[in-house]
Amino acid sequence: MTFKAVYSCPKEEDTLDLAKALAKTSQVGDVWALFGTLGAGKSVFSRAFIQELSKAEEVPSPTFTLLQTYDAGNTEIYHYDLYRIKSPEEIWELNIEEAMHEGICLIEWPEKMGGYLPRNILRITIEILQDNTRKITLQTEDKGKKERILRAGRLPDEQSEL
Ligand SMILES: Nc1ncnc2c1ncn2[C@@H]1O[C@H](COP(=O)(O)OP(=O)(O)O)[C@@H](O)[C@H]1O
Numbered sequence: 001m002t003f004k005a006v007y008s009c010p011k012e013e014d015t016l017d018l019a020k021a022l023a024k025t026s027q028v029g030d031v032w033a034l035f036g037t038l039g040a041g042k043s044v045f046s047r048a049f050i051q052e053l054s055k056a057e058e059v060p061s062p063t064f065t066l067l068q069t070y071d072a073g074n075t076e077i078y079h080y081d082l083y084r085i086k087s088p089e090e091i092w093e094l095n096i097e098e099a100m101h102e103g104i105c106l107i108e109w110p111e112k113m114g115g116y117l118p119r120n121i122l123r124i125t126i127e128i129l130q131d132n133t134r135k136i137t138l139q140t141e142d143k144g145k146k147e148r149i150l151r152a153g154r155l156p157d158e159q160s161e162l
């Protein structure tokens, strides 16, 4: 099964609120894969998510560093931006295997991982609609993750299961 939840975020503030609500449900081992074109809002989403779970004041985009890590009390957050990697194998130099098991991962441009992207992830797709509203679609194949999503502070505007 694939569970799908759709959220409408007309203002940036709505995207921030959604990211924070989802962050509160997150657990060690979660991999949040953020799909969407340049400027869609992957970094905006990530920043709010990270700030909800850590005391970080600065959350720079990992565009050049590829990875930024944050202390989140009992775990670590690994924020990746894979836009600049040239082959999927480069992820092994970024400690991604350990990160995916022992921390909470946020991955921008996860398509760059090719076949190494695990199945058991939280897939987020951000689309820009004509009026600048962000349509944010969350998909997961994991029942436990679905239950957590439905217990988040924000309910989806639409949901389905295939
Ligand atoms: N509803 C919205 N949700 C998120 N970002 C928005 C929204 N409306 C406008 N924006 C703007 O879109 C841009 C998203 O940039 P960014 O998060 O860096 O994109 P990405 O990381 O996907 O390339 C920001 O400048 C932000 O202010």
Ligand SMILES: [Mg+2]
Pocket: 042, 043, 061, 081, 108
């Ligand atoms: Mg970005």
